[in-house]
Amino acid sequence: MGGFARWITSNLGSAIPQSMAPITYGLATLAHGDAKGGALMMTAMTAAQVLGAVPIAAAGRRFSVSAYARVLVAFRSLAFAGLAIAIVGGAPVPALVAIASLAGLVNGAIFGVLRSILNDLVTANKLPRALGITATANELVFVTGPILASTIGGMSVIAAVAIMAVTSALPLVVLPRIAKRTPTPAVAQVRPKSIRLGVLVWLLAAGSAGACVASVEIGALALALRHDLAPSAAFYFTVPLCIGSVLGGVWVSIRNRRPRGRFVVGMMLVTGAGAVTVAWGGWLAAAIAGAVLIGLCLAPLGTSFSLSLDDVLHAERRAEGFALLQTSKAIGVIVASSVIAFASLEAALLTTASLTLVAAIVVALHGRQRPPGSDGAARLQAAQSSDGAFGR
Incomplete structure (x- = not known):
């Protein structure tokens, strides 16, 4: 294997x-x-x-x-x-x-x-x-x-x-065995402030997108009841979301390229629009379409966030950086479930959509501030010129 x-x-x-x-x-x-x-x-x-x-x-x-x-x-x-x-x-x-x-x-x-x-x-x-x-x-x-x-x-x-x-x-x-890593001299060349800013931007983006997904998954039962369906019909919303996510993952796998900045911002806006559609969708088909939109963006956004964190993290800090990424998603789930519990499903969907809009603006502004020859892009371009493959 x-x-x-x-x-x-x-x-x-x-x-x-x-x-x-x-x-x-x-x-x-x-x-x-x-x-x-x-x-x-x-x-x-x-x-x-x-x-x-x-x-x-x-x-x-x-x-x-x-x-x-x-x-x-x-x-x-x-x-x-x-x-x-x-x-x-x-x-x-x-x-x-x-x-x-x-x-x-x-x-x-x-x-x-x-x-x-x-x-x-x-x-x-x-x-x-x-x-x-x-x-x-x-x-x-x-x-x-x-x-x-x-x-x-x-x-x-x-x-x-x-x-x-x-x-x-x-x-x-x-799990394959990996030898203990040794610190690299390149660590001292990266400014801590730029690292912290980059990490915070992508954590905000991941948390807001995760909150949109959680709003649909946690609120699926309430969505079924709102559309006069039986409680067991909650899968009408979770399954289309999952199907969309699988299709998005297949697209990323086949394409094998990281999404560019404008495309990432666009997908975040689509995710927010999907949440708004689910919240205000008077028709069952519209609510399902909103769930599919959120699902389609899930894998490409997750891939982009992970690769973007890769660019700004030191090699020996990646474990805690990626742990933070998972934590931001967990906080998104907590936000979505809390608003559903103490307010309403519609409020949760609109709140998470607003968070995603804010995150999209922050990502767009952060992208403009990054120099075109950033270290992460340079490393990726250098790697793409090689004949790398899985399982080194």
Whole structure:
């Protein structure tokens, strides 16, 4: 198995537990007669991810990145195993919430470390394709994960949690070994202020786009009811969004080029327009079309944000930088769910659309300030002149 194939297997193994968690947690607490306990477990897991992502990712800077990834993966797998044992023992809901937070504590760091490893396995001219394939595969996981959780968890919650623990441990077996990195002399040539500004711009963009996606995914049930459909018709909105995302990932993979600045700004505006269409779409077809628009932009935007962060991050800071990227998406989810909970679905969609508009303006202004011969573009052009391939 080649290096990239082993990496993407590890990445998917890491994503499966997160895709199964919402339904599995709900089923776990339902046994206690608590219908809202699952949401509390997800909140605790997400909050722990936000708090732990950067410091935990940064703590691994002195170690081999693949060895540190295995340590984080082992910790999370043990947490899921502990959750299964707690369910068997009839532990109360607060204990389940505490264990879920332990599992979430390393989620962001795992994402950041795995994404930084990809730079060691794939040459720069192949990164857009690799990220497009990853986005497509992840979207398929997040479509099938809830189905798996419902099917297996409906028969045995313990079996569903066991699957989460086993798939989470996949990187222990298949993740390629990467030697410990050594600091590069080029680090001193980049100004810290420009790095911080670039990172903040792309984190804002990723968080706002992620909030738009979350508004549709979390509000799917409310959308179904608003259009006088049965609650089970929530998939009318989530499935088109996922299909759009898969198509966007396929487009990125085939094209194998990073989207240019104006195109990125345009996709962000389309994402915001999609959210507005879902919010104000009196017709079911219009709301579905809005969800598809958001989905189509998801993979190209995710690829662009990841590559843009790559340009401004030092090699030894990539793990925490990419962990921050995941954290910004998690914060977007928190914003969307909070507005839905305390205001309305329409307010959440319009709020996230406004955030995306602001982020698009910031990205456009940031693009004008960057010199045409920036280090990131120069590195990419140099790499594209080589014959790089997956699995170095």
